[in-house]
Amino acid sequence: MRGPSQTPERKPDVISGRIFCICSCWSACQVIWAVQYAFGTPTFRSLGVPHSVLGLIWIAGPLSGVLVQPVVGTMSDALPGSSCGRRKPFLIFGGIIASSSLLTFSSAEWICNVFGLDRPVGAVIAVSAFVMMDCALNAYQGPVRALISDLFRLAGARLLAGSLLASTTGASWLLGYGVGSLNLVRIFPVFSSEFQAVSAMAATYMALFGLLPLGFLVEPAQLDGHPAGGQRPPRTRSWVSVMARSLPEATAAFTALPSSIMPAFRVQFGTFWAWFAFKMFATEWMGTAVFLGHPRKDRQRPARPRGSASRQACAGRTSA
DSSP states (O other): OOOGGGSGGGOHHHHHHHHHHHHHHHHHHHHHHHHHHHHHHHHHHHTTOOHHHHHHHHTHHHHHHHHHHHHHHHHHHHSOOOTTOSSHHHHHHHHHHHHHHHHHHHTHHHHHHHHTOOHHHHHHHHHHHHHHHHHHHHHHHHHHHHHHHHHOOSHHHHHHHHHHHHHHHHHHHHHHHHHHTSOHHHHOTTSSSHHHHHHHHHHHHIIIIIIGGGGGOOOOSSOTTSOSTTOOOOOOSOHHHHHHHHHHHHHHHHHTOOTTTHHHHHHHHHHHHHHHHHHHHHHHHIIIIISOOSOOTTOOSOOOOHHHHHHHHHHHHHHO
C-alpha cells in the first residue's frame, strides 16, 4: 500500500521538474521585459517621439496589467479541463505574440528605411507593437503565476516556487541587460541594429525556454475550489462580460485586504512606482549623458555612436 509520501504530488523529482518548467517560462517573459526596458525609450527617441509623450506610451504596461491579467485569469479558470490545459493556450499565444511584437518593435526604424516611410509612421508602428507586446506579456505571466497554485497542493512547494520566481526575475533581467551590452551586430552582421539582434536573441529564448517547456507540464483536470463530480465552472460568453465581472471582484478583494497586508502593499506600490520612473529613462540617460551617445554643442570631443552608447548603458544597468 502506498503511503502519502509516495503520491505524485509529493515526489521530489516531480516537484523539481514542475518548478523548473515554471521558472523557465517566467525567465523567458522577464528577459523580454528587460529588453523592452533597455531599448524602449532610446528607440522611441530615435523615431522622434518627444519626452512628453513617452510617459503616456509607457503607461501601456501597467494599464494592460490591470485590464488584461484579471480577464485572462477569469477566462482561463472558466475553460474546461482538456489535454491542452487551462493556462497553456494563453501561454502559447501570449509568448508568440510577445515575441512577434518585440521583433516588430525593434524593426520599426528598419521598416521605415526599407519602404521609404516617414519617421512618424515608424513611431506609430513602434507604439502599436509596444502596446501589443505589453498586453501579450501580461497575458503570459499571469497564467505562469497561476500554475503554482494549480500544480502544487503543498504549502512548502508553493513557497519554494514563489521564492524561486523572485530569484529568476533578477537573473533574467541580468541576462537581458547582459546580452544587450554585447556587440551582436559584429557577431551577426545580418541585423541592422543592436536592438534587432537582441530582440532576435530574446525571441529565440522565449521559444526555447518559454514555449518548449510547456510540453512537459501536465495541468490538473480540476482546479481547487471547483465542484467535484465532473461539473465545470460556468463559461463566460465574452471578454467584455469577463472584465465587467472581474474588475469589481478585484476592487472588492483590495478593499477587503487584512490590515496586516496593507503596509506591505503600500511599500510594494511605492517601490514599483519609483522603479517604473527609473527604468523608463535610465538607459537613455546613461547612453546620452554618461556615455555621450548624442553630440552636444558644448563639447569639443566627438560623441560615440548610439549603438555603442546603448551597449554601455546596458552594461551599466547590468552591474547595477
